[in-house]
Amino acid sequence: MVKFSMKAAIWVLSATVLISACKSKHPSSLNPGKKSTATNVDFASKNGKAKKGKKGVAATSAEPEGFAVMPYKSQVVGPNLVFIEGGRFTMGALEEDVMNSRDNRERTVSVQSFYMDETEITNLNYLEYLHYVQRDSSAEVASKALPDTTVWYDPLSFNDSYVTYYFRHPGFRMYPVVGVSWVQANDYSIWRTNFVNDNLAKQATGKPKKSSLGGKKKKGQAMAESEALMTNARPAVESGYVLPNYRLPTEAEWEYAAKAMIGTQYADENQSNQRIYPWDGSSLRNPRGKHKGEMMANFKRAKGDYAGIAGKSNDGAIITEEVYKYPANDFGLYNMAGNVNEWVYDVYRPLSSMDFKDLNPLRRDGFLDEEKRYDVKGNNSVINDKLRVYKGGSWNDVAYWLSPGTRRFLSQDSSTAMIGFRCAMISTGRNK
Incomplete structure (x- = not known):
């Protein structure tokens, strides 16, 4: 019995030593320790005051306060944000270049981890914004923030009701806001x-x-x-109480998040397939389950066909639809194809894929491809530093534009009934 107890004690002691050895003693961002590794000086207490002396005697008032290191567990996740684990992907159009624009050649790039809104910004979100802007700002600033509801007007269509009701009526609260320019989205x-x-x-x-x-x-x-x-x-x-800036996603971030290739991995950085759309396969319909045969996104199915036949309207949306209506992709993001196009941060250039870096690529201006190279004054080009990229396809677009690799552009001061936006944010100190 004594022999058995001794053996058990030895096993317990060995296990304890092994577990202790496995624990890293090195400081980390979440647990930096009690002393500075550079100066060996104690960090200040949580209230920013110098710590007590060795014998419990308070430090003298002449002693300078120590450097305060606040407790920190992780980045605060802002409202509506979804974590997107960064990685490598093939950026560019996978569909045939039917527009013959040749402006998004395939290229391998890597994107750092970030956060992105799980949905497009809704009318309700934007009305909340206007409430505070009108309360806290001048009339001039408030008027500049208003979306252009006349984007719905068409002299050859009866869309007048959307002009009046789409943005403000409670029935459209959870529909994506439109009529917002790139500048307004950035201000938001x-x-x-x-x-x-x-x-x-x-x-x-x-x-x-x-x-x-x-x-x-x-x-x-x-x-x-x-x-x-x-x-x-x-x-x-x-x-640690301050969130990084909300901002428009870069084109690379948006395209990476839309493809959601994380859902195609099966072993050690191997992927089973590429993706034309934010879901598997070349079909636009759900291939399985109780929703089999239903459309995966809100888009224009054919000339004059925006939704299908009454009583069995497969698409279900003549114009836009509520932001949670269609299935989310493998990152948990809704409507990364269809419903509305979305503004991204990048300035448009035809050869962006040939110019920008392969790590966190972004074209913020005309660097290396200045606008003076394009004959705008002679009306032989429209390229300038105020053109911004938008992506994703909309309720008014055919399926070709639902592919994340496709891209179009519009002046940053312009708006349409087919473009909305969502925000992104850097992930600090976390890659997965």
Whole structure:
């Protein structure tokens, strides 16, 4: 019996040593330790004040305050955002170039992990934005934020009801906002960043039961932490309470997220197939399950056919449709094909794929391909630095434009009834 107990004790001790050895003692972003690895000086306590001396005696007032390192578990995930794990993919058109534009040749690129809105920005989202803009800004600024509802008007169609009701009527609340230019979409992203971070700041300086970073807070602790790292009445970036900027996704990010090739992997960086659309196969209909045969996206099926036949309307949408209507792709993103096209950040150039870098590619202006090379004044070209790319296809587009690799462009000050947008955000310190 004693022999058995000794053996058991040895096994338990060995297991404990092994587990301890497996745990890394190196500091990490989430657990930087109690001392600086560069100076060997203790970090300040959570309230930003110097720690007590070795014998429990408080530090003298002459002693400088230590460097405060706030507790941090992970990036706060902003509302409506979905994590997109970064990686390598083949960017470019996989369909035949029927437009003969040759402006999106295939090229292998890599994209860092990021977050993206799971849906397009809705009429309700944009009405909320207008409410705060009209309350807090001048009449001039508020008027510039208004979407152009006349994009629905057509002298040869009776779309007048959409002009009046599409944006403001409760029946269209969860439909994607349209009539918004690239400039307005960019302004919305800036406002959203400030608004969400202001709310996080209120949580940090108030007395919530739980902090926005997770975990319970002692009385006054949240206040002390925020005061230690406040700049201009808002927590500093170092505090972890500040979300990175909401912004329009880059063209590469948008295309990568739309293809969602993560759903085609089967072993060690091998993929079973490429994707023409945000789903498998070349068909536009659901191939299996109780929704077998139903359309996977909202698009124009043929000349004059926007939805199908009444009583058995397969598409189900004459114009746009609610943002959660169609199946999400493998990243959990809705309507990355059809419903409305979406603005991306990039300036349009025909040969972007030949110019930009293969890591987080972006064309932000005419660098290396200046607009003066294009004969705009002679009316032989329309290329300039105010043209922005939009992608995804819409309710008014044929299936060709549903392929993530296709691309079109429009002036950043223009808007249509076929273009909306969604926001993206960098993922900090997390790749998967």
